[in-house]
Amino acid sequence: NAGVTQTPKFQVLKTGQSMTLQCAQDMNHNSMYWYRQDPGMGLRLIYYSASEGTTDKGEVPNGYNVSRLNKREFSLRLESAAPSQTSVYFCASRFGTDYNEQFFGPGTRLTVL
Amino acid sequence: GQQLNQSPQSMFIQEGEDVSMNCTSSSIFNTWLWYKQDPGEGPVLLIALYKAGELTSNGRLTAQFGITRKDSFLNISASIPSDVGIYFCAGENTGNQFYFGTGTSLTVIP
Secondary structure (H helix, E strand, O other): OOOEEEEOOEEEEOOOOOEEEEEEEOOOOOEEEEEEEOOOOOEEEEEEEOOOOOOEEOOOOOOOEEEEOOOOEEEEEEOOOOHHHOEEEEEEEEOOOOOOOOEEOOOEEEEEO | OOOEEEEOOEEEEEOOOOEEEEEEEOOOOOEEEEEEEOOOOOOEEEEEEOOOOOEEEEOOEEEEEOOOOOEEEEEEOOOOHHHOEEEEEEEEOOOOOEEEOOOEEEEEEO
């Protein structure tokens, strides 16, 4: 099992460009999450999907959109990137709510110039 | 958003010493979690706590869920070089929302 995979690992964008961060998990998990991590700060939840077909906003959703393409895949889209979105983005998944561990991917380092 | 205050921010200790770090919140959580993050990787769960007052161990790690449900601590006994990393606390409410602390950076000097 690969666990949680993320692509790309690194990306540099210019202000105003768009891009989609991909996340996939092969653990048959129902819930998936997108976080951002900024220097000196903990992870902040952007969006999550409790189950296939549903998505909900987290703590910092502005400037992002998500798609739960199927049970395995959960993508994060930046429509018009801004320098404030420079961050490391982590995807995570877990089987369900209650008493289940979140497994994290290796992260995507995004720089917006 | 809900703030989790984690302290200390950083620690430099000698190999073999014990470590203690804690996390406090202005809000109540139903679950407290402790993660470790190595450079360039995602966080890995160390301990999960589900009941107020619960004390749980995982090898040399011990964590407690505070009675008020607004705090938690993590202890590491007899530290070793591979304990180096950033430790994060996290709280979960009902509704799938996780909130993370700002992290404690641990350096173990051999």
